[in-house]
Amino acid sequence: MKLAVVGFGNAGGKVLDELLAFEDDTGRAMVSAALAINSAKVDLARLERVPDSYRVLVGQADGRVKGHGVGSDPDLGASITEADMHEIDRALDQVPLYEIDAFLVIAGLGGGTGSGGAPKLTKHLREIYEEPVYGLGILPSEDEGGRAALNAARSLRSFTEAASNLILFDNAAWRGGSDSIESGYDRTNREMVTRLATLLSAGEVDGSTLSENAMDASDIRRTLATGGVSSIAYAEARLEAETRRQQGLLGSLRSNQAGNGADGATKVSGLIRQAVQSRLTCSADVSSVERSLIVLSGPPGEFSRKGLESGRRWLEEETGSVEVLAGDDPRRNADRLSVAILLSNPTRVPRLEQIQQQAVAAQDRIEEQSRDRDQAIRTLITDDGDRLDPL
Template sequence: MRIGVVGVGRAGNALTDALLADEDARGVEYVAEAVAIDTDAGDLNSLDRVDEQRRHLLGAVHTDGEGTAGDAKLAAEIVREERPELQAAVDAIPVGSVDATVVIAALGGGTGAGVAPAVVDLLTQLTGTPVYTVGILPGVAEVGGDGGATGVSDGPKRTDDAVAGDHADRPLSSNAAGAVRALSAASDDLLLADLDVWRASGAPYTPAWDRLDTDLTTRLGSLFAAGETDAPTPERILDASELHNTLGAGGVSAVGSASNAVENGRREGLVGGLLDRVTGADGPAVDEGEAVSVATNTTRKALTHRLSLPCDLTSASRAAVVFHAPPAWLSRRGLERARSLVEEETGVPEIRWGDYPDPTAEEFRVTVLVTGVDRADRLAALRPDEFDA
């Protein structure tokens, strides 16, 4: 799937930067254009991969370029006053040549909660292709001043922007509740990631942000890149239309992933790699039973281990799976068994799936997308009138 990406706020822009790095690492082009929007000049300047011409600072008159201090109402006011600048930012997305546009934001801070809904609104007016949002929910114990848990400071805040002064203890859940409501209504799909999934019990939040960046980027990259690779030829392609159909359930989605190390049998070095290409070597002979076992065990783990939004899987209405591994490990029987496992665990009657043969891979990775979720404890806490626990 070819996508345009719009990062909003510190965390959204960090993930946008990370997606560009993931694209480079895979050698598969799936990001057509990337834009960064923020109210903090320092955060914009810290980006490595988003083109400087695609970085847009909002609200400098109100904030002196130092962020909104967690004030979503101030961010919304900035949007109203600087709508032309926001329009110029989203105009950089080549909406006529992408399959979808993805807006990424942390929903607990002021910039993400206040600006992301306006970005989605503008994009839906510009394009007939879907607009999806990736939203990061703040940790339950995360507080505004330091990003730490229950007052435990762990360095610069990642939710969006530093909160200071009278708002140092501002709960982030109220921002997140409003943003979830607005984005689930405006977006074609809202994929959520709960920061607490990546936080060890009682630990500070900064390491959790780092783990979330790495894991979520890998999961999104696996989904978007799956339909863009054609060498070696996949058994089945999960293309843009199938992803659209999966995400077409609307509402809220979650993504899980897991991996197991496997032997790829590739020779190291320039000479070894050249010999592999000349001889057509595609890896070691793999026992069929072992391939089936790895596929099913990894899939089971992907459904239970660090799902981006812990939820009742049986409340999902649609699902899709990507299998990324060395070609020799992509046993048709193993993939079918794994797909059937997702069907059993979710109750979704038709699971869309695709494989991503990668001779350089050293692991068997499974990425599972579940959409139309309507039973999740975290959502019930944020929006008790709309979601079941």
């Protein structure tokens, strides 16, 4: 699938940068155009991979912003995005629409610029372009506090309604307790783009081997056509050095025979089960998923059609849905066999309920503080008998 990718806000820009780095490292070619949008000059300047002409600073003319960010205020983020939509459209004019299958808008939902602006941009794109507009929404971890949860809960509703489908990544499930802030986000960003790129770059003509059973953009679009939210499952198995050495043409032919045997089938079907039963990008009840798509990626000699079909049948049973597609994405020089599984429109996602509860509690505290603020200030600056007159 060829994508025009927009990184909105600080988190969105960093994930976009990491996605471009991952493509360079792996030889994939999924991103046809990359656009970074932010309200803070310093965050745009830190990006390493996005060309300068594809970086858009919004809110420069707003006296509350002036290139310094929106201070975690999603309403302000939405307002400046609407006001500067013409600047964003000017940057989008450079996008080769004839090459892309869809847009992807990436944003962290706990801050202000991305959580407020990404839903506005997504709605705008869907109104003027025929291509689907998907979102990647990054949920804040619990230790980011009530304000982040409130921003995320509000943005999630708008983003989901605006997008053709919103893929979720939950920082709460992926940040390690021993991680520093910076190293933690760097690691989770890499985990995120590994899953995203393995899934969405399937079927592209980027120097990889073509396959009779390959996935293509139409399969991905059909799976995401449910609307709602989605999660991605992933598992991988590193290959032995000898297996990698035999990845030349003749070696692939020999290993292909082994890959289609009982061991190869067990390996592939086991990876599919491992992926679904491991940590998802956002935890969800798999039995509530409407549609699924399995992408097996790696050296073609390691593929097993029997194992792929066995895994597909198992996933049908787990989801209770016959809407399960399965195919492969041959990568002859890959050093691992991996499987990425798109789980589309789960209707039971406990983490979202948790965020909503945290957000309601935060909103109640904010409203209470607002009601008491004026009286508290007056009490603070007034003498006990209120005998002193202000100047």
